[in-house]
Structure formats: structure tokens, C-alpha cells
Amino acid sequence: MFHALANPARFLRLMAVIRPWAAGVAIVGLAAGLGWGLLYSPPDYQQGETVRIMYIHVPAAWMGMFIYAAMAVASATALIWRHPVAELVAKASAPVGAVFTLICLLTGALWGKPMWGAWWVWDARLTSMLILFFIYLGYMALWEAFDDPARAGRAAAILALVGAVNLPIIKFSVDWWNTMHQPASVLTLAGPKIHPDILWPLLITALGAKGYYVWLLTLRVRAEILSRQARILRFAAATDRRAD
Amino acid sequence: MTRKRKRLLAVLGLVGGLAVAAALVLSAFNDNLVFFHSPSDVAEKQLPADRRFRLGGLVEQGSVKKDGLNTDFIVTDLRNSIPVRYTGMLPDLFREGQGVVANGRLDAQGRFIASEVLAKHDENYMPPEVAEALKKSGQWHEKSGDHNKLVKPGS
Numbered sequence: 001m002f003h004a005l006a007n008p009a010r011f012l013r014l015m016a017v018i019r020p021w022a023a024g025v026a027i028v029g030l031a032a033g034l035g036w037g038l039l040y041s042p043p044d045y046q047q048g049e050t051v052r053i054m055y056i057h058v059p060a061a062w063m064g065m066f067i068y069a070a071m072a073v074a075s076a077t078a079l080i081w082r083h084p085v086a087e088l089v090a091k092a093s094a095p096v097g098a099v100f101t102l103i104c105l106l107t108g109a110l111w112g113k114p115m116w117g118a119w120w121v122w123d124a125r126l127t128s129m130l131i132l133f134f135i136y137l138g139y140m141a142l143w144e145a146f147d148d149p150a151r152a153g154r155a156a157a158i159l160a161l162v163g164a165v166n167l168p169i170i171k172f173s174v175d176w177w178n179t180m181h182q183p184a185s186v187l188t189l190a191g192p193k194i195h196p197d198i199l200w201p202l203l204i205t206a207l208g209a210k211g212y213y214v215w216l217l218t219l220r221v222r223a224e225i226l227s228r229q230a231r232i233l234r235f236a237a238a239t240d241r242r243a244d
Numbered sequence: 245m246t247r248k249r250k251r252l253l254a255v256l257g258l259v260g261g262l263a264v265a266a267a268l269v270l271s272a273f274n275d276n277l278v279f280f281h282s283p284s285d286v287a288e289k290q291l292p293a294d295r296r297f298r299l300g301g302l303v304e305q306g307s308v309k310k311d312g313l314n315t316d317f318i319v320t321d322l323r324n325s326i327p328v329r330y331t332g333m334l335p336d337l338f339r340e341g342q343g344v345v346a347n348g349r350l351d352a353q354g355r356f357i358a359s360e361v362l363a364k365h366d367e368n369y370m371p372p373e374v375a376e377a378l379k380k381s382g383q384w385h386e387k388s389g390d391h392n393k394l395v396k397p398g399s
Contacts, residue, residue: 117360169270178279179279
């Protein structure tokens with residue numbers, strides 16, 4: 001299975017099978033989760049209606065970290081097993097993860113002003129999330145910094161692995177240090193600290209966002225594979241002309 | 245050893261080495277990475293009197309006194325407490341029993357003169373009816389479990 005996927009043609013066929021299912025999960029999950037959360041879920045006893053920002057903020061934060069973790073795994077696969085498609089999966093994921101991270105930072109600022117009294121504070125959670133955003137930008141810039149895709153891919157994969165050290169720092173920052181950001185509400189040893197009427201729409205939105213990522217990934221990886229093939233054909237054509 | 249095995253070990257070594265380096269750096273800078281100090285930290289660590297820092301804790305029940313734009317209250321971690329004076333508008337979530345983070349410095353009398361007060365939100369989310377029902381049935385624990393960073397263990 002693993003080695004079979006190194007064949008781009010077979011990988012493209014698998015992507016084509018997954019695509020409609022991922023699109024279905026994305027559309028149903030995002031519509032149901034956001035519709036429920038933004039319109040029908042109860043307000044919070046302290047935050048009132050402002051709690052609804054969370055239905056966008058929290059899934060976006062999870063996606064920013066989940067996509068980075070996927071990129072790190074794909075980059076390790078590309079480095080160790082020279083898996084040609086894994087590198088393209090990582091490359092295709094980066095802009096999606098960067099946008100989710102940006103959405104998390106912006107909605108967090110919109111929530112912070114009315115709740116805390118500040119748009120931004122330099123605490124460990126907010127700062128480590130901002131660093132994640134910069135790592136995404138650096139990763140994308142590094143791909144563009146080389147003419148040779150093989151060298152660009154290797155450099156970017158190493159950067160992706162180095163940046164993975166930030167993921168546990170983001171997750172546990174609220175436990176290790178005093179932070180302005182509240183501690184974990186969903187993934188805690190004692191179980192979720194969110195009432196089910198608020199938790200369910202959140203989880204459904206998060207599932208929809210995962211589907212949306214996979215859907216985009218099937219399209220973006222296909223585009224990457226096709227543009228690689230186009231590049232090879234262009235080179236071959238140029239060589240042929242010279243041989244004539 | 246195959247080349248694949250070598251590359252696997254190199255990648256594991258890279259990530260492992262970085263994790264150790266990050267852990268060492270973060271623990272060395274531990275005091276600078278905390279966003280605020282609790283009243284007990286202030287009592288134990290003897291922070292220099294003229295230094296600005298952030299003070300975090302719970303607003304003590306019954307301690308808030310407003311006089312025009314001036315607000316006086318006590319920040320406590322249930323073991324030590326520090327009186328605070330703040331001049332200005334308070335955030336909506338500011339109230340007694342709530343977590344706050346104040347930025348300012350101690351004056352000669354040991355009172356904390358704050359130039360900024362932020363309200364800290366906790367990790368509990370529930371509809372108002374549920375909060376009401378918990379209070380009625382006596383199962384409401386004022387800031388128990390949550391705010392565990394604001395309350396010193398053993399207090």
C-alpha cells in the first residue's frame with residue numbers, strides 16, 4: 001500500500017476516489033456545525049453571544065496544528081523513503097494550514113478585545129501560534145528559493161521537521177506556563193469542560209474542516225503532480241529539439 | 245545498515261536533538277515565559293520594587309471599591325494577596341471571583357498600581373440556564389478546577 005502510493009498515477013486514482021467523500025464531509029460538516037453553532041446553540045453564561053467566535057477560532061486552531069503535523073509526517077516520509085508523492089502532499093498542505101492559522105489568530109484577536117480587554121498579548125500560547133504561522137510562511141518561501149525542485153524539496157522537508165518541535169509547545173504552553181489564554185477545554189485528562197450543547201457543534205465543525213482539508217489536498221496534490229509531469233515533458237521536448 | 249535505515253536514524257536524531265535543545269532553552273527561560281506572577285510568587289521571589297510586572301490571580305470576594313474612575317480591589321491566590329489600585333475602564337468580565345491579570349508596579353506601601361487590567365477567561369463553557377441550575381442545586385464550585393493556575397495548591 002505504502003510503496004504502491006509512490007506511483008503518481010495510482011495516487012491520482014486514489015485521490016479521485018476520496019475526493020467526493022471528502023467534499024461531502026466538508027459541506028455537510030461545515031454547514032451543520034456552523035449553522036448549529038452560530039444560530040441555534042445557547043450563549044455562554046459568562047461570554048454571552050461572543051462565545052460563537054469559538055466555533056471558527058477553535059477548529060481553525062486545530063487545523064493549523066493538524067495540517068502542520070501532517071506536513072511533518074509527509075516530510076519525514078519524503079526524506080527517509082524518498083517517497084516522491086509525500087513531498088508534494090507536504091507542499092500542497094502548507095498554504096491551507098497557513099490560512100487556517102491566520103484565521104485562528106484573527107478571530108482570537110476579535111474575541112480577546114471584548115473578553116480580555118486586549119487584541120493581543122505576548123503570552124506563550126499566542127506567541128507560539130504566531131511562530132507556527134511564520135514557519136508556514138518560511139516553508140512556502142523556501143520552496144520558491146531554489147530552481148531545482150529536488151533541492152527545494154529536501155530543504156523544505158528539513159525545515160518542516162525542525163518546525164514540528166513547536167507543536168507540543170503550542171499544545172502544552174497553557175499547562176507549562178502562566179498564560180493569558182485559558183487552559184485546554186476539550187482535550188484534557190478530566191474530560192471536556194464544555195457543555196454538550198456547545199461541544200457538539202464545535203466537534204462537527206472541526207470534522208467538516210478536516211474534510212475540507214482533504215478535499216483541497218486531493219485537488220492541490222493532483223495539480224502538483226501534473227505540473228511536475230508538464231515540467232518533465234517540457235525538458236524532454238527541449239532536449240529533443242536540441243538532438244534534432 | 246541500509247541507506248534508508250541511515251536516513252531514518254538521521255531524521256530521528258534531528259527531531260530528538262531539537263526536542264532536547266528546545267526543552268533546555270525553554271526551561272532555562274522559564275521565568276521569562278510566564279505571562280504573570282501570582283501574589284505568592286511576589287512574596288517568595290522578592291521582585292525588585294521598581295520593576296514593572298504582571299500580577300495575576302482572583303479578585304477577592306467583597307474587595308472591590310469604586311471611587312470615580314479609581315477602582316481598588318485585592319488580587320489573591322487564596323494563600324497570599326496584594327491590594328491593587330487601577331484608574332480607568334475595566335473589561336466586561338471583571339468582577340469579584342473572576343481571574344484578572346494586572347500590569348503595573350508595587351508602590352512603597354506594597355500596593356500594586358496597575359496601568360492595565362485584563363480579565364482572564366476560564367476553560368468552562370455552559371449555557372446560562374445550566375450555570376443557574378448548578379448554583380441552585382448547590383453543585384456550583386466557585387472557580388474550582390478551573391483557574392487552577394490562579395490558585396496555589398495546598399491553599
